[in-house]
Amino acid sequence: MTRYSPLTPPPRLLMGPGPINCYPRVLSAMSTQLVGQYDPVMTGYMNEVMALYREVFNTKNQQTFLVDGTSRAGIEAVLVSAIEPGDKVLVPIFGRFGHLLAEIAERADAEVHTIEVPWGEVFTAEQIETAIKEVQPKMLAIVQGDTSTTMLQPLADIGAICEAHDVLFYCDATASVAGNPLEVDAWKLDAVSVGLQKCLGGPSGSAPITLSDKFVKTVRTRHHVEAGIRDEHHQSARGPRIRSNYFDLPMIMDYWGDERLNHHTEAATMLYCARECARVHLEEGQEQVIARHKVAGDAMLAGIQAMGLRPFGDLKHKMNNVVGVYIPDEVDGEAVRETLLLQFNIEIGTSFGPLKGKIWRIGTMGYNARQDAVLNTLQSLETVLRMQGMTLPAGAGVDAALSTYAEAANA
Amino acid sequence: MTRYSPLTPPPRLLMGPGPINCYPRVLSAMSTQLVGQYDPVMTGYMNEVMALYREVFNTKNQQTFLVDGTSRAGIEAVLVSAIEPGDKVLVPIFGRFGHLLAEIAERADAEVHTIEVPWGEVFTAEQIETAIKEVQPKMLAIVQGDTSTTMLQPLADIGAICEAHDVLFYCDATASVAGNPLEVDAWKLDAVSVGLQKCLGGPSGSAPITLSDKFVKTVRTRHHVEAGIRDEHHQSARGPRIRSNYFDLPMIMDYWGDERLNHHTEAATMLYCARECARVHLEEGQEQVIARHKVAGDAMLAGIQAMGLRPFGDLKHKMNNVVGVYIPDEVDGEAVRETLLLQFNIEIGTSFGPLKGKIWRIGTMGYNARQDAVLNTLQSLETVLRMQGMTLPAGAGVDAALSTYAEAANA
Known part of the structure; x- marks a missing residue:
C-alpha cells in the first residue's frame, strides 16, 4: 500500500x-468550496467569467x-468545431506551436x-496575404507568441486581409496574452484561444476562448443537440456533425448560454481560478500589466546582454515575456539548468526542435514579471556560469537590469 | 469596466x-504553489498519482x-483512441450516460x-452475452453507476464474457468509483475512466483512467508522434491516426511514461487535487470508505421511506451513493428544491429525460457521506414538505436514519 507525503514542493x-508561479490570490481562490453546477451562484460566476474575459x-x-x-484543448475545440x-x-x-496547429487541423481532416x-523570425502581412490569395483557405490559423x-x-494588419478574402481568422494567443497587446475586435480576429499558465498567472487546465459572430454562425451550421436531452425545441441537425462531443463548441455555448443545456460538469475549481486570474489582471490594469511585462523583459534582456550572452532571434519581434x-x-547547458534548479530553486527553460541544446529560454511572466525575480535570476545565472568556469564581468547583468528599471521609473 | 467581488459562495x-463538496484536505492541496512541468518533483508526483490510482x-x-x-474527456479519450x-x-x-457513450462512439464513426x-433496471450478464454474440463488437462500452x-x-461476470469473445471491455465508472466496489483486474476490465466530483470528493476537471495491456496494445497500433518532436527513434506511424491530438492516448502515455515526450502542459493544480483525493480515500481505506457510503445511502433510503416517500428503481441494484x-x-418539485437551496443551503438534484419532473435525486457522496449531512438533509426535506402543505409523521425520517446508523455501529 502506497501512501506518500502531503504536498510539500520546494519553493x-x-x-x-511557462508554466510559472501562480499569483497568491489565484492559489487562494482555488481552495474555495464548491457550489452546485446550476446553482444561481454558479451560473452567476459563469456570466462574470464571460464578462471578465471579454x-x-x-x-x-x-x-x-x-x-x-x-x-x-482550446485550440482543438476551435479547429475541430470549424473544420x-x-x-x-x-x-x-514560425515555431513549434505552428506545427501543433497544423497537426490538429490535419487530424480534423482539413x-x-x-x-x-x-x-x-515572423511573417510580414504581405507574405500572409500572398498565401491567402494562393490557397483561398476557409481559415487562417496562426500563433501570436510562440515560446519555442x-x-x-504582428497581427494588427492581418484581420483586414482575412476579411477581404472571407477567411476565418483564428489565433492561439496562449503564451502572449496579458503580457503583450491583444486586441480581438480591433484586429478583427474571429477566434482566439489562450491558457492561464503564462502571463495570466494561473495553472494550466482551463482555456478561455472568444468567438466572433461570424465564427459562431459558421459552427452553428453544424449544431446537433446531444441524445437524451433533445426535445421539440432542439432537433436541428444541419451540417456534418462535429466529430468531438467534448469539443463541440455549439453545445458548449448552449451550456454557457441562457439555455443552460447540460453538457460537461463544469470544472468549478478551474473556473474559480480563471475568474481570479482575470480579476487580478484587470484590477492591476491591462496596460499596467503589459508595461510590467515589458520592463521585466527589457531588464532581463539588458542583463543577459551585459553579461556577454547573446539573445536569440529578431529582437524587434521578441515577446515581452520570454527571451532566448x-x-x-x-x-x-543542462548542467547549468540543473544547478540553478537544485541549488538556487530557479527554473529556466530548455528548447525544442532546431534550437534544442542551443538556447535557454528565460521567462518573466505573470506573478514573476517582478524586479526581484529578474535580479535574483540574473545573479544566480552569473554565479552558476562562474561555477562552470566562465569569466564574467562581476555584477554586470544585475546592474544593467537595475538600470533598466530605474530608466522605466523615470520615464 | 467590470470587477466583481472576491469569491464568497454560500456554504x-x-x-x-454530484458534484459534491470537496474534502477540506483536497481544497487545501489545490492552493499549493506550482513547480515546473519537468521538475523532478513534478514527475515524482506524476509517478505517485499513477501508483495511487492503481x-x-x-x-x-x-x-x-x-x-x-x-x-x-476521459470517456472520449478512451473511445476515440480505440475506435x-x-x-x-x-x-x-440503462440511463443518460449510456446514451452519452453511444453518442461519443458515433462521432468517432463507430x-x-x-x-x-x-x-x-440493469442488464443481466446473459443479456449482454447474447448481444455480444449477435453484434461481435470490437468493444463493449458500459456505465457502472448511472446517476440518471x-x-x-453488475460487472463482475461480464469480463469473462468479453474475454471469451475477444471484445475490449470499457466502463465509465465516474459516478460509482469509491462509493461502490470496482475491481478492475478481478473483473477483467480493459479500460476504465472516472472523475473526481462524486465519491472521490474533488471538483470536476481531471479524469483518472486505467488501461489494460491488451487495450494499450490495440491503441499503440495507431501510434503517431507529433510533428516537431519526431526524431529517428519516434517515426513509427502504423494504423490510421487517432483523430484527436488532445485525446491521443498513446501520446499521453509517452508523456506520463519514462520518455516524457512533450504533449499538453499538465494541469498541475488538478493533478495535486487528484493526488489528494486518492490519498484521502486510501488513508481512510477503500473498504471503510465504501462502507461509509453504504450506511449513508442506507440511512438516506430508510429515512425517505419512513417519511412515506417512494424510492425509484430496482433497489437491489441501487448505487450506494444516490437515491431517486x-x-x-x-x-x-422545483419549489421544494429551491426552498431547500435558498433557505437551508442544501442542494438536491432534479432529473433528466423520462424522469424529468418525476423524481428528485439525493446523493450521499465523498465528504458528504456523513451522518450529520444525512440527518440534516432529511430534517430539512421534512420541514420543506410541511411548508408545502404535506402531512408527514414528525421526525420519522431522521429517526429511521439514526436507527440505520445505530444498527451499522452494532453490526
Whole structure:
C-alpha cells in the first residue's frame, strides 16, 4: 500500500517559458468550496467569467467562455468545431506551436497548407496575404507568441486581409496574452484561444476562448443537440456533425448560454481560478500589466546582454515575456539548468526542435514579471556560469537590469 | 469596466447526484504553489498519482494516469483512441450516460449497436452475452453507476464474457468509483475512466483512467508522434491516426511514461487535487470508505421511506451513493428544491429525460457521506414538505436514519 507525503514542493522560482508561479490570490481562490453546477451562484460566476474575459480579450463577443482542459484543448475545440473534412486551412509556422496547429487541423481532416519562416523570425502581412490569395483557405490559423522561438507575430494588419478574402481568422494567443497587446475586435480576429499558465498567472487546465459572430454562425451550421436531452425545441441537425462531443463548441455555448443545456460538469475549481486570474489582471490594469511585462523583459534582456550572452532571434519581434539565450560554448547547458534548479530553486527553460541544446529560454511572466525575480535570476545565472568556469564581468547583468528599471521609473 | 467581488459562495451542502463538496484536505492541496512541468518533483508526483490510482482502481495496469478535462474527456479519450471508423461498438444503455457513450462512439464513426432496459433496471450478464454474440463488437462500452437512474450495473461476470469473445471491455465508472466496489483486474476490465466530483470528493476537471495491456496494445497500433518532436527513434506511424491530438492516448502515455515526450502542459493544480483525493480515500481505506457510503445511502433510503416517500428503481441494484425519490403529487418539485437551496443551503438534484419532473435525486457522496449531512438533509426535506402543505409523521425520517446508523455501529 502506497501512501506518500502531503504536498510539500520546494519553493521554485519558475523563470522558464511557462508554466510559472501562480499569483497568491489565484492559489487562494482555488481552495474555495464548491457550489452546485446550476446553482444561481454558479451560473452567476459563469456570466462574470464571460464578462471578465471579454475585457481581457478586448472584445464585445458574446461567446467568450472557458473550455475545460489545457490550452491545447482550446485550440482543438476551435479547429475541430470549424473544420469540415476537406476544408482548406492555412497555417503560417514560425515555431513549434505552428506545427501543433497544423497537426490538429490535419487530424480534423482539413486540407492543411503551411508556409514557414526560419525560427527566430515572423511573417510580414504581405507574405500572409500572398498565401491567402494562393490557397483561398476557409481559415487562417496562426500563433501570436510562440515560446519555442520567443517571437511575437504582428497581427494588427492581418484581420483586414482575412476579411477581404472571407477567411476565418483564428489565433492561439496562449503564451502572449496579458503580457503583450491583444486586441480581438480591433484586429478583427474571429477566434482566439489562450491558457492561464503564462502571463495570466494561473495553472494550466482551463482555456478561455472568444468567438466572433461570424465564427459562431459558421459552427452553428453544424449544431446537433446531444441524445437524451433533445426535445421539440432542439432537433436541428444541419451540417456534418462535429466529430468531438467534448469539443463541440455549439453545445458548449448552449451550456454557457441562457439555455443552460447540460453538457460537461463544469470544472468549478478551474473556473474559480480563471475568474481570479482575470480579476487580478484587470484590477492591476491591462496596460499596467503589459508595461510590467515589458520592463521585466527589457531588464532581463539588458542583463543577459551585459553579461556577454547573446539573445536569440529578431529582437524587434521578441515577446515581452520570454527571451532566448544562446548557451555559451564553454558550458554544459543542462548542467547549468540543473544547478540553478537544485541549488538556487530557479527554473529556466530548455528548447525544442532546431534550437534544442542551443538556447535557454528565460521567462518573466505573470506573478514573476517582478524586479526581484529578474535580479535574483540574473545573479544566480552569473554565479552558476562562474561555477562552470566562465569569466564574467562581476555584477554586470544585475546592474544593467537595475538600470533598466530605474530608466522605466523615470520615464 | 467590470470587477466583481472576491469569491464568497454560500456554504451549500451538496446532496445532489454530484458534484459534491470537496474534502477540506483536497481544497487545501489545490492552493499549493506550482513547480515546473519537468521538475523532478513534478514527475515524482506524476509517478505517485499513477501508483495511487492503481490502488483506487484495484489494478496492476502500468497505464494508469490522468486525462486533463472533465470525466467526459476521459470517456472520449478512451473511445476515440480505440475506435477506428467502422469498428463495431456495443453500448448497453440503462440511463443518460449510456446514451452519452453511444453518442461519443458515433462521432468517432463507430458502427454503434445499442441494447436498452427501462430506466430503473440493469442488464443481466446473459443479456449482454447474447448481444455480444449477435453484434461481435470490437468493444463493449458500459456505465457502472448511472446517476440518471441511480442504478449500479453488475460487472463482475461480464469480463469473462468479453474475454471469451475477444471484445475490449470499457466502463465509465465516474459516478460509482469509491462509493461502490470496482475491481478492475478481478473483473477483467480493459479500460476504465472516472472523475473526481462524486465519491472521490474533488471538483470536476481531471479524469483518472486505467488501461489494460491488451487495450494499450490495440491503441499503440495507431501510434503517431507529433510533428516537431519526431526524431529517428519516434517515426513509427502504423494504423490510421487517432483523430484527436488532445485525446491521443498513446501520446499521453509517452508523456506520463519514462520518455516524457512533450504533449499538453499538465494541469498541475488538478493533478495535486487528484493526488489528494486518492490519498484521502486510501488513508481512510477503500473498504471503510465504501462502507461509509453504504450506511449513508442506507440511512438516506430508510429515512425517505419512513417519511412515506417512494424510492425509484430496482433497489437491489441501487448505487450506494444516490437515491431517486418520487416527487409526491401534492408538491411542486422545483419549489421544494429551491426552498431547500435558498433557505437551508442544501442542494438536491432534479432529473433528466423520462424522469424529468418525476423524481428528485439525493446523493450521499465523498465528504458528504456523513451522518450529520444525512440527518440534516432529511430534517430539512421534512420541514420543506410541511411548508408545502404535506402531512408527514414528525421526525420519522431522521429517526429511521439514526436507527440505520445505530444498527451499522452494532453490526
